[in-house]
Amino acid sequence: MTPTALAFDVFGTVVDWRSSIVRELEDFGRRYELQQDWPSFADNWRAGYAPAMDRVRRGDLPWTRIDDLHRTILEELLGAAGITSICVEDVDELNRAWHRLDPWPDTVSGLTRLKEKFTITTLSNGNMSLLTNMAKRAVLPWDCVISAELFHHYKPDPQAYLGCADLLGVPPDRLMLVAAHPSDLRAARSAGLMTAYVARPLEFGPGSTPYVVADDEFDFTATDFPDLAQQLGA
Amino acid sequence: MTPTALAFDVFGTVVDWRSSIVRELEDFGRRYELQQDWPSFADNWRAGYAPAMDRVRRGDLPWTRIDDLHRTILEELLGAAGITSICVEDVDELNRAWHRLDPWPDTVSGLTRLKEKFTITTLSNGNMSLLTNMAKRAVLPWDCVISAELFHHYKPDPQAYLGCADLLGVPPDRLMLVAAHPSDLRAARSAGLMTAYVARPLEFGPGSTPYVVADDEFDFTATDFPDLAQQLGA
Numbered sequence: 001m002t003p004t005a006l007a008f009d010v011f012g013t014v015v016d017w018r019s020s021i022v023r024e025l026e027d028f029g030r031r032y033e034l035q036q037d038w039p040s041f042a043d044n045w046r047a048g049y050a051p052a053m054d055r056v057r058r059g060d061l062p063w064t065r066i067d068d069l070h071r072t073i074l075e076e077l078l079g080a081a082g083i084t085s086i087c088v089e090d091v092d093e094l095n096r097a098w099h100r101l102d103p104w105p106d107t108v109s110g111l112t113r114l115k116e117k118f119t120i121t122t123l124s125n126g127n128m129s130l131l132t133n134m135a136k137r138a139v140l141p142w143d144c145v146i147s148a149e150l151f152h153h154y155k156p157d158p159q160a161y162l163g164c165a166d167l168l169g170v171p172p173d174r175l176m177l178v179a180a181h182p183s184d185l186r187a188a189r190s191a192g193l194m195t196a197y198v199a200r201p202l203e204f205g206p207g208s209t210p211y212v213v214a215d216d217e218f219d220f221t222a223t224d225f226p227d228l229a230q231q232l233g234a
Numbered sequence: 235m236t237p238t239a240l241a242f243d244v245f246g247t248v249v250d251w252r253s254s255i256v257r258e259l260e261d262f263g264r265r266y267e268l269q270q271d272w273p274s275f276a277d278n279w280r281a282g283y284a285p286a287m288d289r290v291r292r293g294d295l296p297w298t299r300i301d302d303l304h305r306t307i308l309e310e311l312l313g314a315a316g317i318t319s320i321c322v323e324d325v326d327e328l329n330r331a332w333h334r335l336d337p338w339p340d341t342v343s344g345l346t347r348l349k350e351k352f353t354i355t356t357l358s359n360g361n362m363s364l365l366t367n368m369a370k371r372a373v374l375p376w377d378c379v380i381s382a383e384l385f386h387h388y389k390p391d392p393q394a395y396l397g398c399a400d401l402l403g404v405p406p407d408r409l410m411l412v413a414a415h416p417s418d419l420r421a422a423r424s425a426g427l428m429t430a431y432v433a434r435p436l437e438f439g440p441g442s443t444p445y446v447v448a449d450d451e452f453d454f455t456a457t458d459f460p461d462l463a464q465q466l467g468a
Binding site: 001119121127128129131132133135136142143144145146150156167168169170 | 278301355361362366367369370378383384404
């Protein structure tokens with residue numbers, strides 16, 4: 001079976017959120033003359049994201065976009081660090097750091113090759129404006145931008161995977177999720193999608209423990225996007 | 235006031251649907267050795283579209299995407315023309331002619347200029363897969379693809395214009411609709427958007443009567459996309 005379209009997880013798979021957020025936090029710290037362990041701050045910001053989404057997924061919170069979840073977590077972290085004198089506009093601007101994430105070095109060349117043969121879209125829990133602004137800044141050559149926001153269901157809810165296939169007009173088994181996270185891929189597979197794992201061992205920083213994935217667990221296992229393109233004949 | 239983002243009507247504004255559909259129908263006619271007045275057939279296919287959408291807008295039909303509305307109209311027109319021996323796959327393929335519309339000659343260069351300064355998106359009644367396939371084939375450089383399908387409200391319902399602004403994260407008065415149709419622009423203006431009229435006098439074929447639009451009715455009035463880019467300093 002060959003896929004018709006590829007849907008990409010974004011945070012960690014397409015962009016290096018950690019280095020980008022640390023860079024933004026360091027800039028912010030210099031501007032306000034703040035001393036903090038910014039890599040830990042970045043990790044804590046990211047760590048707040050899954051529990052916040054789970055509250056939405058369970059129905060404890062009404063639909064809330066990632067920008068607003070990120071904002072709530074950021075305010076908590078700033079408060080806990082005793083950083084309380086930042087004007088609201090600057091907190092907003094810092095929160096939009098997630099719109100300014102840098103791609104991995106192989107991302108743009110890999111996507112450009114894959115786009116020659118497949119329809120390529122995002123399938124991210126990031127909201128539409130976040131993904132659109134990110135793509136514009138980083139020149140990511142998507143054919144379209146699709147977000148969990150369109151379905152009011154965060155991944156790994158099956159509605160996100162199936163909704164993506166429906167909007168693209170392809171059967172679920174002709175849509176392949178490309179992601180660096182086994183849990184995302186397993187949920188996509190349960191919904192009937194094809195799956196491609198791409199290793200991003202630096203996602204959580206140097207010295208972190210990479211995922212261990214058996215070669216045959218997913219339809220494809222690749223070291224980066226050009227390797228995936230090669231395997232797919234693109 | 236300067237817009238942040240531009241949302242483009244597509245059929246007639248970005249692409250020359252009539253020449254493209256006539257071309258596809260003529261190819262189809264040659265393949266099946268059929269004699270028809272294909273330009274009239276194309277006009278009738280298009281003419282069926284507004285009443286079909288209005289049935290959805292009034293609630294007489296549940297939400298139905300344009301591909302399916304086009305398919306219903308096509309079957310009626312083929313039946314009325316006595317063309318009854320076409321296999322279902324070939325009717326489907328002909329119906330997807332709407333995914334293969336050609337841009338106006340100035341479209342790609344104009345959009346490329348406008349993209350340098352603004353976020354550019356579709357805001358079309360065409361469904362997501364139609365718009366995505368069209369953009370891929372015609373190399374339209376959208377930052378994202380937004381369709382009335384996402385809101386289950388066809389233009390000119392205000393939900394379509396306001397939903398587009400919401401997804402882009404911009405206030406309605408910083409989003410400008412670009413369209414060749416005064417009725418679409420008037421509805422966008424009523425919803426609080428900025429408006430730019432672009433003349434497409436050949437939309438309904440040579441010899442058709444162009445719209446008459448007062449210079450001051452909309453925020454901008456342009457002869458084509460490069461002219462709009464010039465006026466907007468892009």
